[in-house]
Amino acid sequence: MEPYKRFVERILNQGQHVLGQLLRRSEQGTNKRAYVVAIVVVFIILLPYTLFVRPPQDFPAGALIEVREGMSLSEIAELLRSEGVVRSSFVLRATIFLTGNQRNVHFGDYLFNKPRNVFYVARAIAKGEYGLEPMRIRVSEGATVREMAELFSEKFQRFNTERFIRAAEPMEGYLFPDTYFFLPNANDDLVLRTLRQSFDAHIATLEEEIAEFGKPLEDVVIMASLLEREAHNARDRRLIAGVLWRRLSQNMLLQVDAAFLYSLGKGTFDLTKADLSDSDDPYNTYVHKGLPPGPIGSPSLDAILAAITPIDNGYIFYLADKNGITHYCETYACHL
Structure with missing residues (x-):
């Protein structure tokens, strides 16, 4: 690849040198036809680059291109041409052949993050430079x-x-x-x-702690998913866990608003009386006793820890205000 690229660059540099001499002669008036010849030289130098080397106008920057295992070099070159990666399948094949890499093509997914010329593409295919960054x-x-x-x-x-x-x-x-x-x-x-x-x-990592807590993993994960939504710090999560586990033990309704966010997409202050009384919603813990039928999201490790290390202060009620502060009560009268 590099020898061929250097050869092409040398031709271009020599052409540029000749072009410079012709232009200087034209300016000095020593050759009336120098300007015309200069234009022809420019055309000869740039035409191959424009037609075959530079990236296509619609180069698929950022797109994945799959070179499947078992594809021949001709098939790979035609694939890259049809995908808009190179202008000419022949020039790509020729470039790879001239560098002796026709048997070294690498299969897999390629991603070119910006338009690349045929030399770059040929080198990437030959060296397996996939362009895939984590x-x-x-x-x-x-x-x-x-x-x-x-x-x-x-x-x-x-x-x-x-x-x-x-x-x-x-x-x-x-x-x-x-x-x-x-x-x-x-x-x-x-x-x-x-x-x-x-x-x-x-x-x-929590297997022993969960086993010692004595509740099924399914229940722990569901509870943790509720705690993840209901509180935003470790202490409140543990306190709310204490409230909810206590309510379950007393066969009380959980009345957790966060479950509505999962089933209805509504937060606490958007709920209506109809929402709270809807028995068709299996996640409505204002109507159905026990835990919801499944988790309402993916709990963090902290929420799972809170679920198995509840703080039981005798609270049965809690309420989070609009400032995010959670208030706890032991009686319904206090809760009101």
């Missing part, structure tokens, strides 16, 4: 499967949103919120497996 993705605490699907679909071209949702919905709450690094060619299956494996790895 992308940093933050999955927020409390995120739902659908929110994750929206996040990843905006980042990855190979991410199938509908397929991810179908596969992930049964795992709601079990996809760990964290910072992840994925290559640009990540697909929905890889994302799902990575998030679930992260959850399993984190939950394994």
Whole structure:
């Protein structure tokens, strides 16, 4: 690649030198035809570059290009031409042949972050310079499967949103919120497996504590998902956990507003009386006793810890005001 590129650059430099001499002669009046000849030289020098070397006008910067295993060099060159990466499949093949790399092409996904000329493309194919840099993705605490699907679909071209949702919905709450690094060619299956494996790895660190707490993991995760939405600091989460576990033990309604955010997309101050009395909503904890049928999002490790280390101060009621301050009471009269 480099010898051929240097050869072409040498031709261009020599042409530029000749062109400079012709232009100087034209200015000095020593050659009446020098200007015309100069134009012809420019045309001869630039035409091959314009037609074959420089990037196409519609170069697919940022797009993934898959060179499938088993493709011949001719097929690869034609693929890159049809995708708008190079202007001429012949010139790409010739460039690779001249550098002796016709048997060294690398298969896989390529990403060119900006328009590149045929020399760069040929070198990338020959050396396996895929251009895939890890992308940093933050999955927020409390995120739902659908929110994750929206996040990843905006980042990855190979991410199938509908397929991810179908596969992930049964795992709601079990996809760990964290910072992840994925290559640009990540697909929905890889994302799902990575998030679930992260959850399993984190939950394994609390295996003894969860077993000692004595409640099923399913209940712990559901409770933690409620706490994630209901409070924003560790102490309030533990206090609210104490309230909710106590209410469950006394067969009381949980009356957790955060569950409506999951089922209806409404926050506390947007709820109507009809919402609060809707028995068709399985997540309506104002009507249905016990925990909701499933998690309402992916809880953080802190929320899971709060669920298994509740602070039981005898409180049965709590209320968060518009300033985010949570107030606790032991009696309904106090709560009012």
